[in-house]
Amino acid sequence: xxxxxxxxxxxxxxxQDGYVGVMKGIIAGIAPHAQTIDISHxxxxxxxxxxxxxxxxxxxxxxxxxVYLAVVDPGVxxxxxxxAVRCREGYLVxxxxxLFSGIYSLSPPIFAVSLTNAxxxxxxxxxxxxxxxxxxxxxxxxxxxxVPLEVLGDAIxxxxxxxxxxxxxxxxxxxxxxxxxxxxxxxxxxxxxxASVVTGKNWSIELAGTIIPHRFxxxxxxxxxxxxxxxxxxxxxxxxxxxxxxxxxQLDWGDRITVITASRQNVTDRDP
Amino acid sequence: xxxxxxxxxxxxxxxQDGYVGVMKGIIAGIAPHAQTIDISHxxxxxxxxxxxxxxxxxxxxxxxxxVYLAVVDPGVxxxxxxxAVRCREGYLVxxxxxLFSGIYSLSPPIFAVSLTNAxxxxxxxxxxxxxxxxxxxxxxxxxxxxVPLEVLGDAIxxxxxxxxxxxxxxxxxxxxxxxxxxxxxxxxxxxxxxASVVTGKNWSIELAGTIIPHRFxxxxxxxxxxxxxxxxxxxxxxxxxxxxxxxxxQLDWGDRITVITASRQNVTDRDP
Amino acid sequence: xxxxxxxxxxxxxxxQDGYVGVMKGIIAGIAPHAQTIDISHxxxxxxxxxxxxxxxxxxxxxxxxxVYLAVVDPGVxxxxxxxAVRCREGYLVxxxxxLFSGIYSLSPPIFAVSLTNAxxxxxxxxxxxxxxxxxxxxxxxxxxxxVPLEVLGDAIxxxxxxxxxxxxxxxxxxxxxxxxxxxxxxxxxxxxxxASVVTGKNWSIELAGTIIPHRFxxxxxxxxxxxxxxxxxxxxxxxxxxxxxxxxxQLDWGDRITVITASRQNVTDRDP
Numbered sequence: 139x140x141x142x143x144x145x146x147x148x149x150x151x152x153x154q155d156g157y158v159g160v161m162k163g164i165i166a167g168i169a170p171h172a173q174t175i176d177i178s179h180x181x182x183x184x185x186x187x188x189x190x191x192x193x194x195x196x197x198x199x200x201x202x203x204x205v206y207l208a209v210v211d212p213g214v215x216x217x218x219x220x221x222a223v224r225c226r227e228g229y230l231v232x233x234x235x236x237l238f239s240g241i242y243s244l245s246p247p248i249f250a251v252s253l254t255n256a257x258x259x260x261x262x263x264x265x266x267x268x269x270x271x272x273x274x275x276x277x278x279x280x281x282x283x284x285v286p287l288e289v290l291g292d293a294i295x296x297x298x299x300x301x302x303x304x305x306x307x308x309x310x311x312x313x314x315x316x317x318x319x320x321x322x323x324x325x326x327x328x329x330x331x332x333a334s335v336v337t338g339k340n341w342s343i344e345l346a347g348t349i350i351p352h353r354f355x356x357x358x359x360x361x362x363x364x365x366x367x368x369x370x371x372x373x374x375x376x377x378x379x380x381x382x383x384x385x386x387x388q389l390d391w392g393d394r395i396t397v398i399t400a401s402r403q404n405v406t407d408r409d410p
Numbered sequence: 411x412x413x414x415x416x417x418x419x420x421x422x423x424x425x426q427d428g429y430v431g432v433m434k435g436i437i438a439g440i441a442p443h444a445q446t447i448d449i450s451h452x453x454x455x456x457x458x459x460x461x462x463x464x465x466x467x468x469x470x471x472x473x474x475x476x477v478y479l480a481v482v483d484p485g486v487x488x489x490x491x492x493x494a495v496r497c498r499e500g501y502l503v504x505x506x507x508x509l510f511s512g513i514y515s516l517s518p519p520i521f522a523v524s525l526t527n528a529x530x531x532x533x534x535x536x537x538x539x540x541x542x543x544x545x546x547x548x549x550x551x552x553x554x555x556x557v558p559l560e561v562l563g564d565a566i567x568x569x570x571x572x573x574x575x576x577x578x579x580x581x582x583x584x585x586x587x588x589x590x591x592x593x594x595x596x597x598x599x600x601x602x603x604x605a606s607v608v609t610g611k612n613w614s615i616e617l618a619g620t621i622i623p624h625r626f627x628x629x630x631x632x633x634x635x636x637x638x639x640x641x642x643x644x645x646x647x648x649x650x651x652x653x654x655x656x657x658x659x660q661l662d663w664g665d666r667i668t669v670i671t672a673s674r675q676n677v678t679d680r681d682p
Numbered sequence: 683x684x685x686x687x688x689x690x691x692x693x694x695x696x697x698q699d700g701y702v703g704v705m706k707g708i709i710a711g712i713a714p715h716a717q718t719i720d721i722s723h724x725x726x727x728x729x730x731x732x733x734x735x736x737x738x739x740x741x742x743x744x745x746x747x748x749v750y751l752a753v754v755d756p757g758v759x760x761x762x763x764x765x766a767v768r769c770r771e772g773y774l775v776x777x778x779x780x781l782f783s784g785i786y787s788l789s790p791p792i793f794a795v796s797l798t799n800a801x802x803x804x805x806x807x808x809x810x811x812x813x814x815x816x817x818x819x820x821x822x823x824x825x826x827x828x829v830p831l832e833v834l835g836d837a838i839x840x841x842x843x844x845x846x847x848x849x850x851x852x853x854x855x856x857x858x859x860x861x862x863x864x865x866x867x868x869x870x871x872x873x874x875x876x877a878s879v880v881t882g883k884n885w886s887i888e889l890a891g892t893i894i895p896h897r898f899x900x901x902x903x904x905x906x907x908x909x910x911x912x913x914x915x916x917x918x919x920x921x922x923x924x925x926x927x928x929x930x931x932q933l934d935w936g937d938r939i940t941v942i943t944a945s946r947q948n949v950t951d952r953d954p
Binding site for chain 1: 695701704714
């Protein structure tokens with residue numbers, strides 16, 4: 139463990155009510171030398187799917203040994219387990235509800251425990267509604283201090299962790315039928331079609347019957363133009379240079395996107 | 411003082427304009443080893459009452475020695491005093507306008523000074539509109555560095571500090587007539603009725619003539635159901651599983667809430 | 683370099699998507715002892731002019747040696763240069779698009795490089811849309827570690843850096859014709875008329891034919907009154923005590939503001 143182990147926080151708590159601050163207060167008491175880093179606290183309320191994408195997209199950029207403390211937890215106090223998980227590059231702490239499954243797709247869980255050892259919770263007893271404060275924050279802080287995962291609770295089968303696999307795009311000849319898996323603050327539409335499937339190819343999107351060829355960056359188009367490109371997350375993305383694609387195109391989470399790659403068939407079509 | 415003394419910040423500055431950042435810049439110059447922790451900067455503008463609740467609710471969770479720097483300050487530059495206060499667990503720095511009075515109800519002020527010693531302000535002279543930057547932030551940083559409270563200004567009677575006592579619920583037989591003292595980001599309605607008055611009892615809320623029995627956690631109900639419960643702050647709270655109680659029930663800050671506890675009278679009613 | 687060199691961050695990324703968190707993750711890996719401080723991430727999307735004001739207004743308050751990492755970057759991936767700049771008090775890292783020109787007006791750039799040395803970028807190759815993560819964050823972290831500016835790329839003429847000079851007010855006898863250069867979260871209207879031009883004078887604003895004399899602080903007026911004053915940024919500002927001046931006065935960025943200073947002519951008018 140390095141001296142200033144990062145604890146990366148993600149939640150849907152917003153920043154208004156002190157729910158995030160109180161978790162950091164707990165951490166400061168247990169692990170004063172850890173550094174807390176906010177990934178986001180504005181995940182749409184109870185949207186496990188948005189939190190999952192956000193965690194997956196930042197995971198490759200944090201240092202080895204980072205503890206990820208993530209709480210999007212509609213089932214708090216109910217049947218869902220609280221877990222701590224070791225992956226190759228770091229530790230995950232939070233509810234076992236699929237929130238971490240984007241990370242699992244990058245880095246399979248190696249070892250996991252159900253958080254059953256109350257010695258590492260905030261005393262006297264946890265509330266039934268805020269495990270982020272009472273269980274997950276202290277556990278993350280102890281992990282940052284070097285407490286071994288094994289003492290935090292009962293070992294569980296990593297394969298039993300809740301895993302939402304990514305909805306894959308459908309590939310039909312030169313057409314890729316994908317969908318929008320995330321929309322960011324700028325209104326950029328991030329699809330579930332990975333960059334790798336179009337690497338080295340010419341590709342376009344088809345939008346309401348119009349074919350729009352890909353670009354390399356936002357400013358490759360004119361101001362206000364629709365820009366299909368490989369986004370920084372590594373997925374095919376649709377943006378508007380200087381504008382908001384979600385608002386302009388009236389598209390939403392889950393809507394279908396068709397990508398066309400230049401292929402033999404297209405050439406044949408034009409050359410009968 | 412520990413090496414990385416936390417300075418916990420609360421304000422109504424929002425996060426857009428750099429007002430919070432500039433206070434942290436001042437702190438970084440004076441106390442580079444302190445760690446600043448944001449409680450909230452999205453207190454509704456000039457709402458001392460919301461800031462007071464938020465400070466009170468996080469206070470028990472921060473480590474001993476924390477310096478609380480809080481600025482919700484509609485009277486800045488006017489007659490209100492700037493103060494630094496020692497409580498048993500930490501230090502409070504900000505305007506003397508009632509903002510800290512929730513904390514006083516948990517931990518009475520032991521010693522207080524009016525911030526009159528300009529040696530600990532930012533030079534040359536403070537602005538008349540931003541004491542957060544020019545007086546409170548440097549004072550908090552010096553406290554984190556171990557400067558004694560006594561040198562920061564003239565001692566004042568702790569009993570003279572502005573104190574808004576909590577509006578208490580009215581208890582009438584088996585009915586508790588309380589009100590909503592805070593509404594969080596999720597739309598959860600937090601009343602002024604403490605958990606202690608219903609401990610070990612069956613209790614319900616009465617809402618528009620309907621009796622709704624309490625639950626233990628959000629997910630004890632069905633999706634969309636009204637859930638009265640003991641919230642994580644330690645007060646009776648009304649939530650909607652997976653939804654927003656404020657929007658659904660059209661209730662607002664200060665609205666009355668009636669809690670009914672199971673009692674002899676109820677049993678008598680049913681057993682004539 | 684001090685041990686905990688501050689890296690002050692400003693962007694228009696918002697706090698929802700993890701774009702800021704991922705930059706901090708990169709920094710934590712390269713410079714674990716640096717302390718990141720958020721100035722603002724809620725600069726209006728692509729508003730270089732707002733980011734420029736915000737940077738200028740916080741710059742005098744941060745400690746010497748601070749690294750400013752600022753990304754409002756509509757031209758990312760296009761022709762604009764990425765730069766690192768040394769000023770007397772600190773380092774600036776970001777796009778060369780005018781974002782730093784408010785700081786230049788306070789502290790002229792001394793030495794600058796175009797960020798061409800990929801050894802200090804995140805490997806393997808930067809995305810074409812997120813240089814904040816792939817180039818600027820690692821460069822800022824290396825600077826905080828003490829890496830000399832000179833190795834980060836090719837030296838460029840500091841005079842070639844993009845500089846938006848401040849639109850100056852027009853001075854006509856006892857009238858100052860200025861404009862609104864920034865509107866903050868509270869709706870306070872910050873003009874481009876510096877405090878220095880009215881120091882020691884009586885002054886008023888003229889608003890829709892009404893003369894409103896200046897005050898010293900918000901609370902010098904009655905609740906709801908229009909308050910012209912010297913704001914904390916050092917510019918003439920128009921506020922409403924307990925209210926929102928932008929909403930009430932229906933004024934916007936760039937709108938003209940007239941300031942009248944007491945002068946011989948006024949006295950003559952009253953004494954014919």
